[in-house]
Amino acid sequence: MSDSTRSEIQLPWGQVRLCERISGALAGGRFPQSLLIHGPKGVGKQSMALWIAASLQCNSEGGPCGTCRSCRLAAHLEHPDIHLHFPMPRPKRASSSAKLRETIEKQRQERLATLRQNPEVVLDEGETTGIYVSAIHAIREEASRRPAMAKRAVFIVSDADRMVPQAASQEAANAFLKLLEEPPLFAYIILTATYPELLLPTIRSRTVSLRIPPLSEDEVTRYLTDELNAPADAARNVARRSEGVVGRAKHLLESDTSESQRSGERLLTAALEEGAEKRYQVASEYSARGARAVLQPALEELRVRLRDVMCASAGAEAAILDPTHLRVLLKDRRVPLTGVIQAMRVVDNALESVTRNINPQSTVTVLLKDMNNAFSGTH
Ligand SMILES: [Zn+2]
Numbered sequence: 507m508s509d510s511t512r513s514e515i516q517l518p519w520g521q522v523r524l525c526e527r528i529s530g531a532l533a534g535g536r537f538p539q540s541l542l543i544h545g546p547k548g549v550g551k552q553s554m555a556l557w558i559a560a561s562l563q564c565n566s567e568g569g570p571c572g573t574c575r576s577c578r579l580a581a582h583l584e585h586p587d588i589h590l591h592f593p594m595p596r597p598k599r600a601s602s603s604a605k606l607r608e609t610i611e612k613q614r615q616e617r618l619a620t621l622r623q624n625p626e627v628v629l630d631e632g633e634t635t636g637i638y639v640s641a642i643h644a645i646r647e648e649a650s651r652r653p654a655m656a657k658r659a660v661f662i663v664s665d666a667d668r669m670v671p672q673a674a675s676q677e678a679a680n681a682f683l684k685l686l687e688e689p690p691l692f693a694y695i696i697l698t699a700t701y702p703e704l705l706l707p708t709i710r711s712r713t714v715s716l717r718i719p720p721l722s723e724d725e726v727t728r729y730l731t732d733e734l735n736a737p738a739d740a741a742r743n744v745a746r747r748s749e750g751v752v753g754r755a756k757h758l759l760e761s762d763t764s765e766s767q768r769s770g771e772r773l774l775t776a777a778l779e780e781g782a783e784k785r786y787q788v789a790s791e792y793s794a795r796g797a798r799a800v801l802q803p804a805l806e807e808l809r810v811r812l813r814d815v816m817c818a819s820a821g822a823e824a825a826i827l828d829p830t831h832l833r834v835l836l837k838d839r840r841v842p843l844t845g846v847i848q849a850m851r852v853v854d855n856a857l858e859s860v861t862r863n864i865n866p867q868s869t870v871t872v873l874l875k876d877m878n879n880a881f882s883g884t885h
Pocket residue numbers: 564565566570571572573574575576577
């Protein structure tokens with residue numbers, strides 16, 4: 507099959523049953539017009555959104571057929587009635603709001619072109635991005651026109667949780683709320699969010715929630731061996747560290763994570779030490795800007811290590827990923843389970859804040875202090 511006729515619409519891996527449920531709702535005419543897809547980063551929210559969009563536009567039942575004109579266009583991200591919006595870097599100052607909208611639309615088209623080349627590309631990693639009020643206005647304008655080709659128009663707003671933390675967020679969110687409140691009959695709006703709790707409650711309450719669940723360790727192992735041809739040992743090891751998220755498993759398998767592993771380890775060591783000196787030293791290694799690129803992978807690795815501490819505290823020795831290393835780290839110290847759970851919450855909060863425009867250095871300072879308090883039971 508030549509490239510121009512290739513029309514694969516990937517069903518999110520391991521989510522067959524969820525997709526069947528969705529197909530059932532579509533066939534029965536019970537599909538909500540406003541949907542919020544959420545779940546951990548890398549779990550397949552974007553693929554699910556595209557799969558649903560293709561299903562809504564394809565005439566056959568039971569998911570997109572993959573062969574009709576609509577499916578072919580959808581697979582190439584060229585369907586005129588599937589509108590894709592995503593966070594983008596903050597635009598430079600514009601002379602007027604019309605000019606600003608023009609700039610944002612141009613940026614969006616460039617990113618779409620990049621995505622068509624490589625659907626798995628990570629856009630704007632490390633940059634501060636957001637969904638701006640002018641983008642929301644553009645969506646509202648598109649939604650006020652009849653679909654170009656199909657009976658329906660689908661709007662995908664990826665990472666909608668990033669609408670909130672940016673400047674002018676209130677205005678953007680309110681404009682969007684109006685659309686969610688009264689969508690035209692032909693319009694379907696699909697939001698994706700890693701942290702749905704960051705969305706305004708009024709947005710959450712106007713959408714039907716669809717959570718993509720993490721997979722089991724066995725399922726992730728199977729994904730790695732069957733889809734990525736990973737050796738069984740490596741696959742098992744990576745699957746254990748993936749927390750059931752295939753995107754994370756793929757990343758762990760394919761990239762060198764030794765740097766972020768070291769960073770995660772340094773964070774945990776500093777948090778466990780009694781004195782504050784080490785904590786300040788480690789925090790000072792982080793710059794005051796550019797959070798996501800460096801801090802996020804370090805925090806994710808910290809979480810994996812903390813999970814080992816949790817297993818040790820809970821007496822679940824068999825589940826510890828790296829027992830030798832954990833012994834060196836803890837040096838006979840036994841951290842109470844409630845402390846580890848509290849520390850885990852602290853790390854999760856920090857991970858959530860990384861998506862906002864934060865100062866990594868002060869974030870790490872607070873994180874280490876809070877973790878230290880949690881470990882010593884003084885929280
Ligand atoms: Zn089709």
